[in-house]
Amino acid sequence: MKLIIKFFPEITIKSRQVRKRFIAQLKGNLKKVLSAVDPQARVNGNWDSLEVNLGPDPALQQRCIERLRNTPGISHCFEVHEYPLGTIDELIELCVANVGDQLRGKTFAVRCKRVGTHPFSSQDVAIKVGSALNTRCGAAGVSLKDPEVEVHVEIRDQKIYLIQARHEGMGGFPLGTMEPVLSLLSGGFDSTVASYQMLQRGLLPHFVFFNLGGRAHELGVRQVAHYLWERYATSHRLRFVSVPFEGVVAEILQNVENSQMGVVLKRMMLRAADRVAYRLGIDALVTGEAIAQVASQTLPNLSVIDKVAERLVIRPLITTSKLDIIDVARRIGTLEFSSSMPEYCGVISVSPAIRTTVARVEAAEAGFNFELLSQAVENAAYSECSELGEMMEGGSPVEIVEQALTGQIVIDIRHPDEQELRPLQLDGVEVQSIPFYTLNSRFAELDPSRAYLLYCEKGVMSQLHAQYLLDEGHGNVRVLRPGGSSKR
Ligand SMILES: Nc1ncnc2c1ncn2[C@@H]1O[C@H](COP(=O)(O)OP(=O)(O)OP(=O)(O)O)[C@@H](O)[C@H]1O
Numbered sequence: 350m351k352l353i354i355k356f357f358p359e360i361t362i363k364s365r366q367v368r369k370r371f372i373a374q375l376k377g378n379l380k381k382v383l384s385a386v387d388p389q390a391r392v393n394g395n396w397d398s399l400e401v402n403l404g405p406d407p408a409l410q411q412r413c414i415e416r417l418r419n420t421p422g423i424s425h426c427f428e429v430h431e432y433p434l435g436t437i438d439e440l441i442e443l444c445v446a447n448v449g450d451q452l453r454g455k456t457f458a459v460r461c462k463r464v465g466t467h468p469f470s471s472q473d474v475a476i477k478v479g480s481a482l483n484t485r486c487g488a489a490g491v492s493l494k495d496p497e498v499e500v501h502v503e504i505r506d507q508k509i510y511l512i513q514a515r516h517e518g519m520g521g522f523p524l525g526t527m528e529p530v531l532s533l534l535s536g537g538f539d540s541t542v543a544s545y546q547m548l549q550r551g552l553l554p555h556f557v558f559f560n561l562g563g564r565a566h567e568l569g570v571r572q573v574a575h576y577l578w579e580r581y582a583t584s585h586r587l588r589f590v591s592v593p594f595e596g597v598v599a600e601i602l603q604n605v606e607n608s609q610m611g612v613v614l615k616r617m618m619l620r621a622a623d624r625v626a627y628r629l630g631i632d633a634l635v636t637g638e639a640i641a642q643v644a645s646q647t648l649p650n651l652s653v654i655d656k657v658a659e660r661l662v663i664r665p666l667i668t669t670s671k672l673d674i675i676d677v678a679r680r681i682g683t684l685e686f687s688s689s690m691p692e693y694c695g696v697i698s699v700s701p702a703i704r705t706t707v708a709r710v711e712a713a714e715a716g717f718n719f720e721l722l723s724q725a726v727e728n729a730a731y732s733e734c735s736e737l738g739e740m741m742e743g744g745s746p747v748e749i750v751e752q753a754l755t756g757q758i759v760i761d762i763r764h765p766d767e768q769e770l771r772p773l774q775l776d777g778v779e780v781q782s783i784p785f786y787t788l789n790s791r792f793a794e795l796d797p798s799r800a801y802l803l804y805c806e807k808g809v810m811s812q813l814h815a816q817y818l819l820d821e822g823h824g825n826v827r828v829l830r831p832g833g834s835s836k837r
Contacts, residue, residue, distance in 0.1 A: 421548060576686065
């Protein structure tokens with residue numbers, strides 16, 4: 350299969366040098382992402398578009414297309430058939446053979462794009478091919494304005510591309526063309542969507558999470574971070590830093606005046622994030638705050654919070670409504686994660702300060718033992734997003750088995766698209782489909798007397814979910830990983 354990759358329009362209006370750099374980055378990213386799925390995948394091309402050639406396996410082709418749709422920098426891509434350029438009559442025959450059947454009883458238009466030197470214009474091609482298709486394929490007529498079917502023909506020098514299907518990409522800039530950022534990820538709707546927006550704009554988000562006292566919260570946030578990396582950023586390494594913040598929270602609860610607690614907690618987070626960013630060589634922090642989303646997210650409060658950060662603090666959602674944020678979360682696949690994220694913030698003031706001042710907050714922080722903040726930063730755990738399924742400290746170990754036994758139920762937690770592409774069939778074993786994003790809510794409805802094995806492609810999501818369910822008290826859960834068992 351051949352695909353033509355069209356760049357996000359903003360890339361094409363850059364200066365020659367910048368455009369070349371962006372395209373080279375996208376090409377490198379695609380090579381990494383696609384070859385991990387299909388070793389036969391090849392990426393070529395440069396200035397106008399990239400060309401991707403895939404091997405013959407339809408399941409791998411579909412997975413590669415999914416990857417292309419989720420790789421920053423791509424506006425859309427066309428699945429094409431390629432032919433050498435001959436005469437216009439030969440082109441007409443190719444079009445009849447390729448799309449003739451789709452035109453019966455329908456209105457249509459031929460759209461032609463031409464690059465190179467030829468004795469005809471794209472308009473000539475559209476008119477000649479259009480009138481031939483109209484008379485030969487039983488079409489309901491040509492409609493240039495509002496056709497039911499569009500026939501796309503691209504002529505590039507001595508090649509013809511007939512477009513079979515179009516797939517929309519996520520737009521934006523290729524990852525790695527911009528500087529990295531450190532995203533404060535709580536796993537809620539806002540910080541997750543804010544992180545996605547960074548990814549889409551080509552800014553590589555590493556994640557910092559402040560654990561306010563909940564293992565379940567950390568497991569939930571790990572799942573989201575791993576999901577964002579796996580879906581949108583496997584071309585790069587993303588770091589996940591978990592900072593134990595229980596001590597800081599306890600200190601705030603004991604020694605900070607009630608109305609200032611929320612602002613002080615955010616200042617502690619920014620101070621800690623600033624130090625983590627320094628260690629990682631990152632120049633900007635990202636949060637999911639939006640103005641007035643909660644009473645304390647006011648400009649005066651945000652500006653007092655910002656005073657403690659040496660780095661630029663980016664708030665991409667600052668004027669976005671909650672409904673729009675939730676719409677994005679649904680589209681990018683993080684809605685279910687965020688809606689089931691446990692709330693673990695004990696620092697909620699009874700009547701939080703709406704318009705605080707530096708003087709008031711500094712007075713409130715006067716009794717705070719900053720040694721605890723330094724300890725939290727020193728004790729931070731640094732991981733790669735690709736390894737987030739690894740065992741977390743504490744809790745019961747998750748058992749991993751290679752084979753399902755009769756009587757056990759295998760839960761396929763993969764995304765429904767993936768399940769459809771590669772159905773899981775196990776002889777004599779019951780398989781249920783519960784996609785990972787509904788598992789937490791649906792698990793409680795299952796028969797507690799049965800034994801369950803969670804299955805996913807790589808064994809990472811299943812590991813995280815099994816750990817979460819074990820922690821919730823469901824001792825009847827294990828992970829099924831054909832070809833690799835151990836206790837973690
Ligand atoms: N535990 C945490 N770890 C990392 N960052 C956090 C944490 N809690 C809050 N933040 C950061 O602070 C921002 C504001 O948090 P807050 O809880 O006030 O608002 P929110 O709108 O509920 O955010 P979210 O939906 O992202 O949880 C978050 O968007 C996130 O960037």
